[in-house]
Amino acid sequence: MSDPSPPEPADRPRFAWRTFFHKATVPVFVVGPTRRLRYANPAWEKLTGKSLATIRGMRVSARRSASPLGQVLAAPPEVWAGQTARSRRPVPPADAGPPWWDVTFVPLPGDGRMLGVIGLIAPVGEKVRGGPKVAPALADLRQQAAAAYPFELLVGPSPASERLLNQARLAARVMAPVWVVGEPGSGKETLARVIHHNGPTREKAFLGLDCTALSPALVESLLFGKGSLANSGRLGTVYLKDPAALPSNLQDRLAVLFTADRADLPRLVCGSVRPAVEDVRAGRLIPPFHTALAVLELRVPPLRERLDDLPSLIDRLADRLADRPAVAEDVWPVLRTYHWPANLRELADILGQAARRAAGGPVARDHLPRLLREKHLIASEPHPAVGKPWTLDGVLEAVEKRLIELALRKSGNSQTEAAELLGVFRARLWRRMEALAIPAPPQPPKPRKPKAVDETGSE
């Protein structure tokens, strides 16, 4: 029978692939098209404790009839369909981990048929002391979830993004507690997850607790109650969103936990709209959170400071939508004009709304909310020419006049309240109103004093 493979070109040197794999320190194995083990390198033999000579031809299948090792080395169906895949498998003969093997399967499609699959194994995770195992299905899901938080999530052309990326890389290399500052919706928890999933504790769990949403009793029960997570050795990172919302006795317990000198302690990452020092000064947070638990302080820039990142951000946010929409060119100037008070959360909402209006077509300017379009219209109008140059006195008077008018409106035209709001005596407010030609607004009616009532009830 003739060999169906194409003849090797004369100008191509013969490549000794077996020697190449043989010298590799990564455990490598090759499975043939009949799902039998064809090759494994010495690193694989060392890892599995099996010799290739005795195990060559072993059936590699996910069926229960296959050996435990054969089940672990079995590629998922999508690999046989031509896709590369990665799976987390418990180390045989155990049926749960840790420890695990992360097996990367690379298909070798040939001319109309599959030639085989190459597998590379990366051992991960250490055996938890006397603890129970995690089911492979849960471990697999966790691994897939972790893959969604690479450093690339933070990459963007703006200097603010570059700075944040470098800070995150630094934070991921060390175990120091991190305090993340950022406006609502700017991505503080996402940053915490990126640091966790790329840091030394990535094999353990990320525990995100919203201290404003959970009652202190639930937080305490979870971390310190019966069968507590804090001492389970399972946690890699604890993310506390706004820890200043917790009562001080619980803050004390947390500070004691996270400042203890123990090797298996999880790392603490806190997220807040304010730096820790401000919460400590205001008495909302106990000092150790500033002195010992905010060693690295990372600031997530608001979206208005990273408008150059809009295309890449929208590209990522579009993944959440059922139909990934294209974005027309006339959308970008409108998005760049808006000030994005709710940051990425708002951007995702607006993109979702616009995609629904576009109904499968590209998102155009008319699909954006009216507020954004109007802001852009106002911003793009040419400013009226200034008749005369401004002097310092003129500017100060205009500002003072504007402030007084705003204070009067905010206080419902009550001059007493407006004076309090402005921090001046009422007499001075009158004088300034007169000097600045601010008409005295009608005063709100004064509340009537209740009439005196004697003990018998008659007036």
Add this chain to the structure above:
Amino acid sequence: MRFPQIVVCAFDAWAANQLRELAAAQRWLLREVRQPAAALELAREPRPTVLVVQADPTADRPDPLRLVADARRLAPDAAAVVFSDVKLSDGDRAAWTAGVFDLGARYVLFPPLQRLVLEDLVGGLMAATLRRVVGPDEPGGTIDLADERYGDD
């Protein structure tokens, strides 16, 4: 803002029944589904959402957990609570709870807590979700020159 919703994806009806009164009092929608895919579709709707998922740690089927992971990825503002009626040992419970938190759950409940605190937990998570959507309370005692609410009429 559209009406907030509680999406319950459970094998049995007690969780939805327990949350019915809270949802009615707060005028939140209560949606009960059996299929994780349907729950995910509801969670992706642009409205404040708390997703309540029942899972069985002893079963091989990871569908409820996949729902939590998918919700975290596709609807990150929806807060997911996972509860189970299965009693586990302390060690197993810690391992499982840590794993589910890692997938993106906001809280995990095991017996006997699940029936005692489910309402409070869902109420607290929804309140936090609403705060995120509506924004923080207006700060008092400050005048913002650029604030349009006090601009010229």
